[in-house]
């Protein structure tokens with residue numbers, strides 16, 4: 381008889397793990413709290429508007445292609461991709477700058493901001509390309525269960541080229557002096573996990589992903605990836621149970637015997653928990669079966685939480701592009717408020733996505749779907765209506781002033797999402813949006829392990845374990861954990 385697997389959660393990591401296990405011949409059942417797959421990447425449909433609730437940047441297209449290819453498919457079997465040009469716009473204090481998709485055009489932008497910086501960009505990206513290639517080939521697909529996984533001759537020879545012991549801040553500063561260029565190179569790590577001074581320069585691989593890999597858009601939005609992965613999983617025989625929140629894992633000895641939900645109980649040979657790791661450990665397992673203590677969890681450096689606003693307006697915006705970063709206030713001050721003082725920001729940086737500029741099908745005709753994101757410290761409570769309104773007014777006023785148009789009186793739909801919803805909707809630890817920060821001490825073997833140290837048939841996937849936060853890493857996480865299950869149970 382086929383072995384059976386239960387996957388808790390149907391975000392990218394859960395969908396990926398489920399499909400790899402079904403492909404290996406296992407009987408797979410996915411139990412999902414919500415009424416749709418996708419997790420943090422769910423879709424909000426309201427008043428004719430479509431919003432991607434979480435991720436909006438499609439980077440590392442090679443990882444998505446690789447994913448589908450392993451099932452004999454192509455990305456194009458599920459959705460149409462377009463490379464955005466410009467990739468995005470950054471509004472600095474002294475004016476906006478478009479980041480063109482074309483590399484030569486980008487070199488001109490760099491030269492204009494800092495004469496002599498284009499050849500430095502070439503060098504920076506040449507090194508980043510190495511990190512990206514080695515990272516993908518030798519690091520991210522490792523389960524992080526033992527240091528011996530990294531005993532690879534090429535890896536050891538290239539360790540200094542990987543820049544693991546240098547910080548992103550000093551790496552960027554050694555190439556570029558202009559503060560706008562520094563911010564441009566630092567923002568991916570700042571938004572996705574930690575201060576540049578705390579992030580290993582290895583993560584300049586993100587700049588390679590950004591600049592060389594490009595920013596892409598899947599037709600109808602990021603949810604098209606979820607739909608594609610869901611269809612693939614169904615075609616492989618995966619069974620999904622929605623509105624089925626797991627509330628307890630019952631053990632017999634050191635194995636999970638039953639997975640309990642409010643409606644039912646399930647049995648399987650192995651379990652992959654792809655909901656937030658901390659939730660599974662501390663809310664679903666008895667204390668004796670936990671791998672990590674509360675002190676351990678409290679000492680983790682978390683990636684930010686977010687204040688999000690989904691806003692529908694009854695006109696088209698003028699003078700804007702699909703992705704806009706508002707860096708018109710202090711990068712340093714906001715960074716400290718997120719990661720050091722962990723306080724509500726005075727005047728935060730923020731990001732606006734308007735996918736309906738590229739894809740009018742995401743909003744009623746003549747309308748626009750605006751998504752506002754303000755990164756805030758994880759664990760920051762107090763997201764009252766008053767606080768949410770304060771920050772919305774603040775960013776809206778800035779956006780109206782900077783882009784020279786009125787938005788407020790055109791709002792026909794508005795919904796916010798913040799700490800409280802992250803906790804309530806995703807059982808998120810400290811309301812984190814993107815999991816654990818990418819610090820050196822939280823890399824590879826130093827991340828929460830993808831196999832429980834105490835429960836033999838319990839495995840973990842998702843953004844709190846290897847390889848880390850983001851959509852591509854979550855896809856990889858599902859594959860890595862599937863291989864681990866097969867290693868131990870075949």
Ligand SMILES: Cc1cc2nc3c(=O)[nH]c(=O)nc-3n(C[C@H](O)[C@H](O)[C@H](O)COP(=O)(O)OP(=O)(O)OC[C@H]3O[C@@H](n4cnc5c(N)ncnc54)[C@H](O)[C@@H]3O)c2cc1C
Nearest residue numbers: 389391392393413419420435436437626655842843850851
């Ligand atoms: C606002 C925001 C913006 C982002 N932007 C980007 C971006 O632009 N690009 C990018 O690459 N990444 C981005 N990310 C990160 C990316 O979205 C995540 O890393 C990724 O979606 C995480 O997937 P996951 O499968 O690990 O977790 P999740 O998506 O959280 O999936 C976990 C699933 O488990 C379910 N669940 C929880 N508890 C239970 C339970 N007890 N029983 C059953 N089910 C349960 C949840 O409902 C959820 O469906 C963003 C994230 C957020 C929040």
